[in-house]
Amino acid sequence: MYRFLLTPRWWGINVFAVLAIPFCIFMGSWQLSRFDARVASQQQQEDRSADAKTAAPRPLQSLLPVDQITSGRQASARGRYDTAHQLLVPDRTLQSKHGDQQGFYVLTLLRTDDGKALPVVRGWLPGDANAKADAAKVPAPPAGEVTVTGALQASENQGTSGVQAGGGLPKGQLGMISAASLVNLVPYGVYDAWITLADPPAPLHAVPPAAAEGSGLDMKAFQNLGYTGEWFVFAGFVVFMWFRLVRREAEAAKDAALGILPEEADGATNGPSTGAANAGTGPATNAPTEGPADAPTDAAKDAAASGAAVGAKENTGDDGGGGVPAGDAGDEVPAGK
Numbered sequence: 001m002y003r004f005l006l007t008p009r010w011w012g013i014n015v016f017a018v019l020a021i022p023f024c025i026f027m028g029s030w031q032l033s034r035f036d037a038r039v040a041s042q043q044q045q046e047d048r049s050a051d052a053k054t055a056a057p058r059p060l061q062s063l064l065p066v067d068q069i070t071s072g073r074q075a076s077a078r079g080r081y082d083t084a085h086q087l088l089v090p091d092r093t094l095q096s097k098h099g100d101q102q103g104f105y106v107l108t109l110l111r112t113d114d115g116k117a118l119p120v121v122r123g124w125l126p127g128d129a130n131a132k133a134d135a136a137k138v139p140a141p142p143a144g145e146v147t148v149t150g151a152l153q154a155s156e157n158q159g160t161s162g163v164q165a166g167g168g169l170p171k172g173q174l175g176m177i178s179a180a181s182l183v184n185l186v187p188y189g190v191y192d193a194w195i196t197l198a199d200p201p202a203p204l205h206a207v208p209p210a211a212a213e214g215s216g217l218d219m220k221a222f223q224n225l226g227y228t229g230e231w232f233v234f235a236g237f238v239v240f241m242w243f244r245l246v247r248r249e250a251e252a253a254k255d256a257a258l259g260i261l262p263e264e265a266d267g268a269t270n271g272p273s274t275g276a277a278n279a280g281t282g283p284a285t286n287a288p289t290e291g292p293a294d295a296p297t298d299a300a301k302d303a304a305a306s307g308a309a310v311g312a313k314e315n316t317g318d319d320g321g322g323g324v325p326a327g328d329a330g331d332e333v334p335a336g337k
Helices: 008-054 219-257 263-286 292-316 326-330
Strands: 074-096 099-112 117-126 145-154 193-197
Touching: 008 219, 074 117, 117 145
Parallel strands: 117 193
Antiparallel strands: 074 099, 074 145, 099 117, 145 193
């Protein structure tokens, strides 16, 4: 009954199922491993953040370039603040006990001994960067040579929360903390990294370090989890459809062996025969009752009636003597003669 599985058409279906099911399972497992890696990186990031608060700071050069391992580590750099290029980063949110508060970062470039500058986020202030009263609260950076220590961060990009990559900001403001944005504002090179101070001067508030890109339980991590479910559902759907097609084909083969035709075949067989029969009987049934076959019968009746009338005339002698006299007709030869 299942010999149809060896036909060319079913060979194609079988090969597709055999290849599709392992592929879907592999892709689902890979997406699940990506989600597990995000969970593990989240835990590692939390552990590194906790260790970074107590660990001794390391020189900036030893932690570059910034990656998932060095992000959040305590880095130290020595130089002089460029007070002529202090910038405000507007529309930045800081989480506090009272919820999310809107404000702005205070960023000052530190000119290091090698000539390049390191962006330093000295802290966060509540308010509007465009308001003169709020901007006036920003404390001036210390003069002279200083050593700064803070959590190392990678340059921001367009996908970073709070970034304004469209431009159009007033002078003295910066939408995205990155070397690509700063290189057009200052006449010297800038490190492709920045640090946030752990102990900023009052009234500034410390900006906590953000998790490295591609790590932690962000939206992409939950997308990996959703893709995992989709691939496993696809694998189950392929199995379900294969069994359904096999069952339908087997039932059709069994019905054919028993001589049971599908409804479509019965309709195609009975339809034309019934129509032909109706087409043949219709005209005969609806043919008129009077026709050429009845004409000879009526003529015979008329001829019989005419013959009867002529016979009656001859018997009564109404034809003006053309007939035989009654007397003569009645004379008989005597038997004796």
